[in-house]
Amino acid sequence: MVTTQNLPGSVDRPTATAQKRAAGPDARGSRRRATSGSAGLAALLVSPTLLVLAIVVLYPTIVALKDSFYGTPGLDPRTGFVRDHDPFVGVDNYTGIFGEAGERFWNAFWNTTFLTVTTVALETVLGIAMALIMHRALRGRAVVRASILVPWAIPTAVTGLLWRWIFNSDGVANALIGRQILWTTEGFHAKAAVIIADVWKTAPFIGLLVLAGLQVISKEVYEAARMDGASVPRQFWSITLPLVKPALLVAVLFRTLDALRMFDLPYILVGAQKTSVETLSMLAQDQAANVRFGPAAAYAVILFVYVFLIALAFVRLLGADLVPHRRKGATA
Structure with a gap:
């Protein structure tokens, strides 16, 4: 509460509480109108984005959910004729798994x-x-940053073709290890080929987001830690990791959601219908390519729910808040 001292010659001023009471309902009404006007403007500005998301995300999701309750056209066991429409099978596509x-x-x-x-x-x-x-102040840092980020900038299809050439039977990989391994056939080595190629391409993505988190850490924090005798590993565990945790969790979340939908890299690098590396996205695409739209839609819906649950677990359990909450007592 704001008060004034009764000094000689001073003029008594109303307190903050008295000013709010004097303002009355008119001031409160104007604030509400201003808030509603800001909310309306915000809704107007985000409406194009929401419209695009509804067209490219919400509508296909609803259609996939509807198609997952239908089967594949074929002979009708009751009439013996070929159906001209997809039969309704309920949840059979889901229970069939x-x-x-x-x-x-x-x-x-x-x-x-x-x-x-x-x-x-x-x-x-x-x-x-x-x-x-990339964060260290070393000579040629710009060249180092560019060389690290180049793999992430290469399209995934090109990456798959590049590593398919490396993992060829007479390719660079076999020449380096001195053994003849058929990387792009069935077996655990096919999984290893996909893992190596994917890590090479997308590790710079996490590095880029973590670098952004490192650059907001004040140098005075590390100087104080060094003055207290903290070693470099101690500084990393006690200062660097806790302070870059928000950026790191967001990077891991985005990368996890992207990896769960993995399709193009194993499809190009190893091939379709390979048991060792077939993912849910590849399975759904294969079913759709064979005109089994019902099972394909069911697999797509299951993958959507799987991705949603993983994202929810990140946000709820690990604290990967994509939208920071306003602290208590903060004013607009």
């Missing part, structure tokens, strides 16, 4: 999960190392 026909689905599901966990873990470690290197 728990039967004998679901073996291929679960293989694709575990491939997707394994490739996501492995690639994101390796990319996080390498990305942090890249960010620390």
Whole structure:
């Protein structure tokens, strides 16, 4: 509360509370009108983005959900004639993954999960190392940053073709290790080829976001830590990691969601219908290519729910807040 002292010759001024009371409902009404006007302007500005998202995201999701309840046209067992429309099968496309026909689905599901966990873990470690290197004030830092970021700028299709040439039977990889390995055939080496290619391409993405987090850390923090006798590893664990945690979690979240939808790199590098590297996206595409739109839509919906649950877990459990909350007591 603002008060004035009763000094000789001074004029009594109303307190802040008295000013608010004197303002009355007119001031409160004007503030509400200003707030509603700002909210209306904000809604108007974001409406084009929401419209585009509704067209390219919401509508296809609804259509995929509807198609997942229909089967594949074929002979009608009651009439013996070929159906001219997709039969309604309810949730059979979803329950079918728990039967004998679901073996291929679960293989694709575990491939997707394994490739996501492995690639994101390796990319996080390498990305942090890249960010620390790019952040150091060394000679030729611009060249180092450019060389690190080049793989991320290369299109994924080109990356797949490049690494397919490297992993060829008489390619660079076999020449370096001195063994003849058929990297692009079935087996764990096919998974290894996809992991190596994906880590090479997308680790710079995490490094770039972590670098942005490093650049906002004040140098005085490290100087104070050095004066207190903190070693370099101690500074990394106690200062660097906690302060870059928001940027790191957002980078890992985006990379995880992208890896769960992996399609083009294993499709080009190894090939379609390869049990070792077939992901859920590849399985859905293969079903759609064989005019099995119902199962393809069901697999796409399951993948959508899987990605949504992973994103929710990041935001709720790990604190990867994409929109910072306003602190209590802060004013507009």
